[in-house]
Amino acid sequence: MESDFRKELIRSNDAIQEPDSKLRKVLTAKGHNTKTAYVLHWIPEQLEDLYTVLISGSYLVDVEIAKYDNSKPPIVERSELKSYMHGLSKSNQVRLAVAKDLACTIT
Template identity: 55%
Template sequence: MELDFREELITSRNSFKSSSSLKRVLESNGHSTANAIVLHHTPDQTEDIYLVLINGSYIISVELDRYDQSVPPILELIELKEYKHGLSRMNQVRLLVAQDILSGQT
C-alpha cells in the first residue's frame, strides 16, 4: 500500500512541473507548488476538488469549476492538526508518505 501511494504521490508532485489550472490558482494565491502534492482529487459533476499538501505543513482545499474558467476558485486552508482529526488509517499512511516525499527522503 505504501509503495503504491509513493508512486502515485511522486507522480502528483511531478505534475506541478507543467502548467495547469490548479498550479496557476495555487501560485496566484501565494502558495508555492515547488513543494506540493495532491493528496486527493475528487471529480464532481460541476467542479474538481483537490486537497493539496503544501511544504508538508498545511493543506489547501481547492474547488475549480469544470466548465467555466471565469468562475472564481474556492480555496480553504486546512491546518494539519484539523485534517488529521478523524482521518482513516489509509489516509494517515498517504499523508505520512506525502510528507516523507516532500522532506526529500524519496
C-alpha cells in the first residue's frame, strides 16, 4: 500500500508541475510553494474539482476549481495538519505519512 501511495503522490506532484496545471496556477497565485505539493485527495465533481493538497509537508490547502466557469474564482482554504488528522482512516494516515516523507526528501 505504501509503495502504491508513493507512486500516486509522485504522479500528483508531477501533474502539479505541468505548465498548464490549473491547480499549480491557483496555488502559486495564493503564495504556496508547489515544489513539494502533493494531492492527498481529488474529487472530480460535475461542476468543479475539489483537491486537498499537502504543502511542504507542513499544512494543507483545500482548493475548489470550477471546471467550466472561468469567471468563478477558485476557493482556497488553508488548514493545519492537526485538525485534518483527527479521525483519519488508517489508509489515509499512511498516505499522509508517505506524502510528508516525500516532501522532506526533496531539496
